[in-house]
Amino acid sequence: PSRKTTYDWSGLNVTDLGKCNSTNVKKIEQGDAICRSAHHIVLVSRVNDNGTYEITEQTPPEMKRTIYSAAQLVSEYSKYNIYRYNARDYVTPPSRKSEIPAPTTSVLSLWGNDGVYAVGNTVTFRMSSDTATGYTLNIFRGSDLISTTEHTGTMCYYKPSKVGDYSAYIVAHNDNGQLQSETVYFRVYDGVPSEITISTSRKLYGTGDNVDLNFTAQNSIYYTVNVYDSNGQLCATKSTDANQYLVNVDVAGEYYCTVTAHNDVGSATSERFYFTVANVLTTANISGDINRDGIFDKDDMCRIRDYIHRRTAFTEEEYSLADLTGDGIVNVLDLAEAKHILH
Template identity: 30%
Template sequence: MKTCRRKWFARWLAACIAVVLGMGMCAGLPVSAAYENTYTNTGNQRADIVAVAKTQIGYHEGSLEGTTNSSNNYTKYNVWNGKIEGGYRYAWCHAFVSWCANQAGIGTDIVPKTAGTSTGRSFFVNQGTYRQSAANGGSYVPQAGDIIYYGSGSSPSHVGIVSDCDGSTVYTIEGNYSNKVGTRAINLSNSYIIGYGVPNYKGVNPNPPKWAKVTLDHYAWMAGETLTFNLSSEGGVAYTVGIDTENADGGRTRIDTHDTRDTSYSRSFNNPGKYSCYITTYNEYGLADSERIYFEVYDKKPENVSVSLDHYGWMLNENMTFTCSSVHGYAYTIGIDDANGNRIDTYDTTGNTYTRSFSTPGKYSCYITTYNGYGYADSERIYFEVYDKKPENVSVSLDHYGWMLNENMTFTCSSVHGYAYTIGIDDANGNRIDTYDTTGNTYTRSFSTPGKYSCYITTYNGYGYADSERIYFEVYDKKPENVSVSLDHYGWMLNENMTFTCSSVHGYAYTIGIDDANGNRIDTYDTTGNTYTRSFSTPGKYSCYITTYNGYGYADSERIYFEVYDGKPTNAKVELDKDSYYVGEELVFRCSSEHGYVYTIGIDSEDGGRTRIDTYDTKESSYTRSFSKPGKYSCYITTYNGYGLADSERIYFTILPSPGDLNFDNTLTTADAVLLQRYLLQERTLTQSQWQTADLNADGTVNGFDLALLRQKLVG
């Protein structure tokens, strides 16, 4: 009887709390007459969110009405979003985006309700609908209704709604833009843009895709080599990749069909032969097919190598095209020799043609070498002749390429058969600042304005003209700055060549100093170049810094530290900050060792036996990731260098479900509250894992207090 009363009391308490909280959530916000949303939704969510945002342009933080000129972050959008740390005065750019989505009838499964830019960006990343900006290596062109994220790398600091894009400039409506709702026009390549959330809107895109295209970097591949098919389209949301063998009888056999929403697909082929590929892209309104591309997979070195010309007698400076062919050749090295057998040109290409002209009459010959991962093969040599002559081998040079203000510099001109020179000097914007004609081979002048400049020359005789390559130089008016020295990595084997790379702004030359662990100088090297290569025959710890200089003064770099070792790695170790984490929480695996050059991190699931779920190779000393599935896991690392390998001890950790996430979808929503309320009303049962995550206050009991805590989380 007492047990029954307790159950009745728990139900009564849960119902009361639900009613009270429900009344709070249903309380309406004051309506701002000045910036009321007067737009009527059409059902085209992509257009509706933009139209709603336009009704808010000019709204200023400081009051619910949006007419107060203040800078206190108080807005109706934050009031709608809910309190954070007990108040409404927080950065509101993403709250504005979420409010507009809500007003447009867009659910939080499409655009999240949040005030956090990182939370918003992560939502689209996890959905697979995040696109990198041009500055981050992406090629996506945004469209109206996309969510634009600003910041640095993968760290957002501001957000807005795309209202339009003309292919080069994106136009936006943004909350918290100079303390108000404002508009912006920004170039697509601007580094401030880090990416775009592309929501899965409903009622959008009434047209099928217009075109589809698939490409490869090249079209001959070794057996077992990974090929990446690059996929693109206009209007497509996903792709089906079809790969066929091209049979000897002219038919085709399908060997692979792959569906993806990504813009690339990578795989290898173990069987040599000829293949083709095409893609179909689609959206809810239709399909579009690409053209078919053809490629070959081989398992032996090249054969049947040849190089040819259209004919074998050419006028001076007439362009001739060398055509290369082979079976299984991946790339070509084209060698051209004069009549005495002296090499005059070597050209590497992954194409099959090379076009050039000759400015010296005479007899020449050419042959090619082609190669792939299995070996090399040469062609037969062909012979041809070039007639007549005009200037050739034209060049202009300076002693060095960084000069002080008003310092005299001498341009030296050279050529074969050149009679006179026209020297052209341009500023960094390509504006001509000096043109000088001379029958000599030098020209001396100084510059009174600092900046970057370039120069090229034209030489001529009675038969024709020829230009030099353009050279670039800088005139400066201050001592060097931004000085640094670097290595590719900081652990090296005995007698392994390492290259120190020097850089600076306005530095003319460098002095490189290398010290041992006791601070004793073991090497000093002066250079006007920017690299220095050497090896070490004694193991130990070393450091290096550089001094650069010009006529205005000196500047030192920071000191870098590195180690030379003569044995395999030891003391390999991997660590975590704690033993348990929640789903979605980032874990940082910290790797360490003595003499380890790189690390292979292995992560296994320990639920029901050991199963590998992740293998990651890195030269860094840490690896960050999260887990979407609760359970028990373990990790160990292998580090290695040229002398051998070393494994760490295995560490163990647990991934717990997020508190309150009863349906394990990694997001707290009203669906979780409904599950808990139905359990309290004895309308359903919970699994052990669900029961544990439902106990929000960790008191060992699931009751109305846990439901109240969950509802508080949902309202912010």
């Protein structure tokens, strides 16, 4: 027999599934009703694959549709009973499905931002599919489902009220099927950027070298980098949303830089980070500097030792740098010279 949910109680075989609790909610099927009285019925119009329920509340003269998780449904309707109506003398004519095929594409993306938002800012989602007539948007904070909404357009909006790491996906659907998108991720912060760090890959640079300034910060959208000489004169500046700035310095001396991190709440500036530029064309000609970090130290001595013991190989340039005695051969004499220099 076909199932029908209606205000007309006559001619229906009713099965009472019990209170809407955490056990009975698992029994709910599409077409069931959650009733307080004959004049207040909510209909289960859809059971989604992701474990959520589409509820249509019929409280004349209004009709309201809401998406609930199982826990939310129990919390809202724990005092109600779940009923299943089996028609005896009523046959529902078979529904005609749309000729549109089930979705084969389902795409969710963040629009107009790089996945970092301040509390209270609006997150804009863009949704697309080849044949979907609607979308179910699910938003999580951490592992908790905090929002499920239905949409028919291709853009929707969400305004987070709490900080945290968020994720979201859509289910694109039509009468013939549905398809879940990949998950997108975004972070919500409250306050100006913090924990700004600056580093370089080497300890010493030569005139003409590119100094690679690397920086990070919590809750930053973009950066302003300023480079100064020892007299405090601004030598270079750049605004960037990347985490690196390559600056070429052609005058030897002591330098420092500051990084200002920005977001929608405000900005914060780092402490000074100092680096040195030596009066050489390139640090590659520092004798013994095999790893090219700008100085000859214990790491380079260990490379010479490993080469002598055949644990590593040298390129032609590295071989030349390791020849500390200048006799054209890298051997124990060069290792002894390295120890003498360092000690």
